[in-house]
Amino acid sequence: MRSRRTLPIAVASVLAAGAVAGAGAAVYAALSPGDTKTVVRQVTVRDSQPAAQTDALSVNEIYRRSYKGVVEITVSSQSSSSSPFPGGGSQSQRAQGSGFVYDSKGDIVTDQHVVDGATSISVRFWNGASYPAHVVGTDASTDLAVIKVDAPSSVLHPLSLGDSGSLAVGDGVVAIGSPFGLEETVTSGIVSALHRQMTSPSGFAIADSIQTDAAINHGNSGGPLLDTEARVVGVTSQIESDSGGNDGVGFAIPSSTVRSVVTQLIASGKAEHAYLGISLSSNATAARVASVRSGTPAARAGLQGGDTITAFDGTRVASAEELERAIAAKKPGDSVSLTYSRSGKTHTVRLTLASRPS
Secondary structure (H helix, E strand, O other): OOOOOOOOOOOOOOOOOOOOOOOOOEEEEOOEOOOOOOOEEOOOOOOOOOOOOOOOOOHHHHHHHHHHHEEEEEEEEEEEOOOOOOOOOEEEEEEEEEEEEOOOOOEEEEOHHHHOOEEEEEEEOOOOOEEEEEEEEEEOOOOEEEEEEOOOHHHOOOOOEOOHHHOOOOOEEEEEEOHHHOOOEEEEEEEEEEEEEEEOOOOOEEEEEEEEOOOOOOOOOOOEEEOOOOOEEEEEEEEEEOOOOOOOOEEEEEHHHHHHHHHHHHHHOOOOOEEOOEEEOOOOOOEEEEEEOOOOHHHHOOOOOOOEEEEEOOEEOOOHHHHHHHHHOOOOOOEEEEEEEEOOEEEEEEEEOEEOOO
């Protein structure tokens, strides 16, 4: 099992069969079976604007409009083995996840951790037909991936992306996927909180994640989280649990991130993100720098651990989350101003953002 970088304020556990060792809540990638170690970072929930008033569909109506666009993904991979016997150097593993049809060309969105290390991928559609798929592109820093199938148009039913930014706490949501390989499973709940932060497989924060109490279990990874108009507002990715199963706390990657990253993956096979090169103190209300990575824009600009960033490109920032969102809104190569305080003095520097390392 591969170990992932964790944040010091969160409790993490590797996904495993059977009992969970240790006490406290753990965060799991909702994949069956899985080998990723991921954590979620709790952040203060900002005030959110009420969603526009619409005629909400029933859970049954949402399901009937959407189920043909949801797929089950089966992945085969090879893992190394310590067996001393000849031919025992590797073992074949199979895992299952979920996804949804993104367009009529056969592009399918899922989680990066679902297809990570895959040697073969099979996609099962609503009518029971299965087709091989290949990876178009993956982005470990947002845990998103696009795979593609050569399937007839009659089985491809793309789902529409909604606006995760319009969600309000308490709004109804529906998850569809294949928990434990049980395809076309639908669960419903509400948006329990907004502006949470998950840690991606590569250790970077996935900002503005959606928390929901809709039941999400192993195998739901990559499936859609839909609003009451049957639009995809998130991609299910992680759960926080004492038991390893659904305890009513699940998390989804917001559709705003999905739209940006998937567009890049389809166009070039990769996604680029602006990068400053600092880590931020997780227990501080301000955007306080914990460390600076050498050779990065922040290092070249002279930032040091202990500095507090107060403005980014002319806009005041009051927390680590606000700074991370401001950086995420930029592109590699953008020139920005950065204002920070050190030992009671204020400094402003100008720097050019780099591309986030893999």
